[in-house]
Amino acid sequence: MSAPMSVFEEMRREQKLCDALLNVAGTQFLVHKVVLCSCSPYFKALFTRWSSSDCHNFEIAHVSADIMKIIVNYAYTGVVHVTLENLLELFMVADRFNVSGISQACCQVMEQQLSPRSCIAVWWITKKYYYPQLRNNVFSFILKHFEEVVSCSEEFCHLSIEDLSSIIEKDQLNVKDEKFVFEVVIRWIEHAPQERNKHLATLLPKVRLALINPEHFTQCIQSHILLQNNCATKAILRKTIQLMLDARTRGSNISLLPTYLAQPRLPCAVLVAVGGWSGNSPTNSIEAYDNRANRWVGVANSDETPRAYHGSVFLNGSVYLIGGLDGTTPFSTTHKYDLVNHTWQEVAPMHSRRCYVSVSLLDGFIYAMGGYNGELRLDTAEKYSPEANKWTVIGCMNELRSDASSTSFNGKIYICGGFNGEQCLSTAECYDPLTNQWTIIADMGSRRSGLSIIAYANEIYAIGGISGMARLNTVEAYNPSTNTWRAMPSMRNSRSNFGIEVVEDRLYAVGGYNGFAPMRRVESFDAQTRVWSEVRHMDVPRSALSCSLVFDLPNMADYAAPHSAPPEDNPTED
Template sequence: MSENDSVYNELRLEQQLCDAVIRVDGTEFHVHKLILCNCSPYFRALFTHWSTPDSQVFDMPNVSPDMMRLIIDFAYTGFVPVTQENIQELFIVADRFNVMGILEACSHILEEQLAPQNCIGIWWFTDLYYYPKLKHKTFLFILNHFEEVAVTSEEFLLLSAQELSKIIENDQLNVKKEKTVFEAILHWITYAPEQRGEYIPLLLSKVRLALMSPEYMMENVNVNEVVKASEECHRILLKTMDAMLNIRTKRFSNSIFNEPLARPRLPPAVLLAIGGWSGSNPTSRLEAYDVHAERWVRVTDDEEAPRAYHGTAFLNGSVYCVGGYDGVEQFSTVHRFDLNTHTWQEVAPMHSRRCYVSVTVMDGYIYAMGGYDGRDRLETAERYQPRTNQWTLIASMHEQRSDASCTTLQGKVYICGGFNGNECLSSAECYNPETNQWTLIASMGNRRSGVGVMAYADHVFAVGGFNGTSRLCTAEAYNPNNDTWHNVPHMLNSRSHFGIAVIDDRLFVVGGFNGFTTTLDVECYDIKAGEWSDVCDIEISRSALSCCVVYGLDNMDEYAATHYSLQLSDEGDELMKI
């Protein structure tokens, strides 16, 4: 509270210079019209348009004295005590009197309290009391947590058919398998089958049925009694069979996205592949992998400085490109990619030039370690704070490391392998930010330069690389609980200097150098299945690229296959590799 506010509040409490009385059920509040006008357009209209200038007493029906006291206290102090007991009534009163400050305070707390069990109730509440920002965030929460909402929320069963339809037709609905949506519909209908059976055609038409397996369709959808009883559902199933055939024969590969029954939903996150070495030059190519559509999308080619052997990091809604090499010089520069505008902006440079750098994110900082400055392999490390736009040196590593790779796990930074200027390394170490110290851990079973390192399933995975003689397809995993490495299944292809990231509960490796040429090959490891499998290739072969996963974007559709395929279906130009 400012000094002026404190004076005004003292005058109010002493009932001095007050020019109005707000009366609620016999309780009188002496106030200054100007202060309430500043708090709310409702009071401004009340004092200037809905009453005469000489009016002094204003009766307020349908509000309690306690609520009015909170409104007036907020007008003078800018503070309101929002509690679990008063939040709903306070929101309603603030909505009535158009007190945006209180609405924002209540909205913030409601957002923090969002859970699968209460989000639908809060969504309904925002229908009654209009606050678009909260309504939008609540609806997104329902979409992002739909699988849990459908199973655990009692309110889910009370949705209207139109509300359920609005939810399941949305491209942003986050479900791993489309059968989850169908089963949620059945769960909703079973709650009141006689009244709700008639809505099955409406709801079934919103399910991406053509993305289900043929086996599930035959064994669960086609034979369902509610579905079989509807002639309209029969027509939907026939259209589904046509769409499934088109998908599997890859006919009309882009135009299939126009078919609602077959269009993949937007992914909650996408994998970005940035820069790298392609042919005889570095590239600025940025591609996004849509895990739902299983396709790569070209996002941009216009980065200010094409580069390779760099690092990337996603933090606070932006992607940072750190260090690297353009064939002429090693960079200390850092560029930030605005995911909303698709534009790059230079931020504070590092203390050292670093190509072959290792980059990761932890606790709101970007860490950059090791690398090559054009003369020496580096053991130094530093970290970046976006809020202050500053890099700060931290403790140096035990080893000089370029061509290493790093990750974070359980509050520590792990860096593995690399090249010290003389030999490829098998050593590894971890950094504790609380003590600002590096500690050597057990060495890997193989020397690995150009290795890929990533935290996955509570282990640190070290994949591929160059051992001084050949490119590797081997992989191993570190258990921090007992300081040991163990072998895991080999990749399908040998490679070094590739991109690596975890998305959709799988470990992805992208591109790289196989000992003879750069590659556009992509594969992923599923720890549950215990095996590697091929993934759709990136558009151009490249090594020395860097990958990161981005999520929580309001414009996720701009990085998804659906967005670009719908554009291309009109042009007949194939942008994505099928």
Template sequence: MSLSSSVYNELCLRKQLCDAVIKVDNAEFHVHKVILCNCSIYFRALFNRWSSPDNRLYEISSVSAAVMKLVIGFAYTNFVPVTHKNVQELFVTADRFNVMGIIEACSDFLEEQLTPHNCIGIWRFTDSYYYPEIKNKAFRFLLNHFEEVATTSEEFLLLSAQELCKIIESDQLIVKKEKTVFEAILRWVSGSTEERREHISLLLSKVRLALMPPEYIMKSVDDYEVIKSSEECQTLLYRATMLDIRTKDLSSSNVCCPLARPRLPAAVLFAIGGQSRTDGIEAYDVCANCWVKLTDNELTPRAYHGTAFLNGSVYCVGGFDNVEQLNTVQRLDLDTHTWQEVAPMHSIRCHVSITVLDGYIYAVGGHDGDNWLLTAERYKPRTNQWALIASMNTQRGDACCTTLHGKIYICGGFNGRECLSTAECYTPETNQWTMIACMGNRRGGIGVVTYAGYVFAAYNPDTDTWSDMPSMVQRRSNFGIAVIDDRLFVVGGFNGLSTTAGVESYNIGADHWSYVPDMKISCSALSCCVVYGLTNIAEYAAPRPSLEVSEVEGDKVI
């Protein structure tokens, strides 16, 4: 509170120099007109246009004395205590009086309280008031947590058919499997009266039915009476089984059908830089199963660098720009699409290993143009500073590191004489590196990532042992590696003869590798990271065809 605000508040509490009285029920509040006018255009109109200048008493109805006291207190102190008990009435009153500061405080409180069990209620509540920011945040939360909302929230069963349509037709609805949406509709229909059955065909037309296994679709016709009794529903399901799109991407004409339109992904895999790549970034859209070229001439050409995603930004660290080894760092703000050069590292680091832990970016080892390094440092974005940490036990570059259970693991690499099978881990609390069990093979240009509780290439930290896993389909070094959609992806690299655009993924449940669509450009010495939690994820995903709402006509889906 400023000094002037403190003085005005003291005068108000002592009822000194007040020129108006606000009466609510039996309570009277002595106030200064100019203070309330500064807080709200409602009070400005009340004092100047809706009453005579000499009027002193103003009776206000349809608001409690307790909430009016909070509104007046905010006018004097610019602070309001928001609680579970008062937030709804306070929001409604602030909206009525157009007190934007209180609306913002209530919105911030509601955002912090969002859960899968109350997000629908908050979304519906804010639908009655024009403050789109909190309404949009509640809706995005609902879309991002739909699986839990649909299966556990009592509010879900209270949705209207129109509200449910708006949710399930959104490209931004996040579900691992489309049958989650299908089963949510059936839960909603079965949870109420007969009239909801009338909406089943409309709701099913919003589901990406062709993304569901055909055998599951056909079984559903027999298992659910509400579907069996509807000719329109059966037509939709039959049409979906005829669309063979499960191995196709957005280039397929079938995907232009509303029943097959892929939803937007929750996360996107970035492949950045590398040899043979001069214009920046490619992004893999896991839902559309295709790569998108994100041309960006502001990115310094880099190979043998590292990348990290942190706080909505991608950092490109160190590497080689085809002329010299680098200690520079560039940050891409994914919200604004702008690049900025941030603080450089203490050391030049080409062939560097990068990872993120507890809000820090760690840069480990590498080559400075003369020597292979055992030093390491970490970057704190809030202060834009790098600080040295303990050095490793072994010089290594062309290695790879990852985090697991609060520790950093670095494996393999090259020390200037030979490729390494050694590995070590770093504990931030003790600032100490510790040697762990050696890998079964020497590996330079290795890719290492945390996946399903293991350090993959593949190491079990609980037993300090390495174990074999199925070999990749294609041999490669200096490739990108990341985990997305519960699968491990390896991207590009050098296959012993040339660079490759090839990509493959590993599913630990199936225990095998499978091909993924190639990148658009062959390259090695690239770096990968996964970006997520973006409100503008559509700007980095594959373009979705612009479609009209689907309709059912006879035996056709338009």
């Protein structure tokens, strides 16, 4: 509170020089006109334009005394306490009186309290009251959490045709399978079929029907009773079938077809592959994998030094590259790529040079473990604080490890396998940051160097690598609760020194070395079906790369497959 306002507040409490009396629901508020004028154009107009200067008594209708007290206190102190109990009434009254400070405080609370259950109701509020930033943020929340919103929001079935249409037409709609969008449309129509059947022809073209599994499309969609009785939707179904046949005949990715019905949604996260060994030297190539489109997208990158056998993590909108080598010299450097501004920055270096390094992220810190410094295999480890821009040495591992792999799970770092200078390792250990101690855990079933490990489906998967005698396609999973490993389905391809990430509940093995050359091949594993499947290959063959999962970027479209403009009102026409 400024000094002049504190004086006014003291005078109000002592009822000195007050020149207005507000009568609100049986309660009276003695105030100074000039103070209320300073925070509210409504009161400025009331005191100066809608009444004479000698008028001192004012009836304020349709406001509770409790809310008026909050507004008066805010006028004098600049402080407002918004609670869930007073939020809605306070927001409406603050809007009526044009008290922008309180309105913005209410908007912040509404945004902080957004949930799948409440977001549609808040969205409706923003249609009545003009707060475009809140409206846009709420709409983005609905798109991002659409599956949860549909499952738990009581208001969903009461959306207007315009509201539902504006949601499901967006590329930003976050759905794993387009059949869910179709089911949403049917559910909305069946809530009031007599008045909503006519909207099928408007809504159905906004579903990316050609991306639905052809078998499911034939069995569950093409034969749906609501669609069979609608002439307009039959034309859409015929076009979808033709698109599916065209893609199968050409043997092409259906998402490449130039039609809205086959246009993938924007991914909520992309897998970014950085650097690696390609041909006879390291590369600085960066590619992003859009799993919704099953396509790799090249990322413009002219500034970064080619590197391989490095580590990477994504944190706060940037990918950090740690260590590695340029073909001859191991690095101690840390480079940061800002994915929003497309800029590189070199930050604090590590204490040691490390190629064949293992890197993980835990609780906002980046951990770098083991590796090779050009002379020795290392058992040392260190962690980086982005806020302090500083690396700090932590406890040493129990073994020398280069070409190992690490991951974080349930507050600890796990590292497995690697090479100690004499043999490939089957040993594994975990680090507890609370004690700064490494603890030996159960050995893997196989010796593995150049492996990849990752937390997936509540276990830690150890995949591929080289045993010292053969390159591996085998997979095993560790259960920290029982300290045991179990065999899992093998990959389709043997590989070592490859990238790994989890995108939307699927595990991806990216590139690597097959014993003859760096690979372009990528495959994914579904823990529910326990099946490995080939997906779109990278454009650049590479081993010794590093992968990160990138998410929550305002410019996610920069790293996704190209998208066309929204459809016309009648997208059944080519």
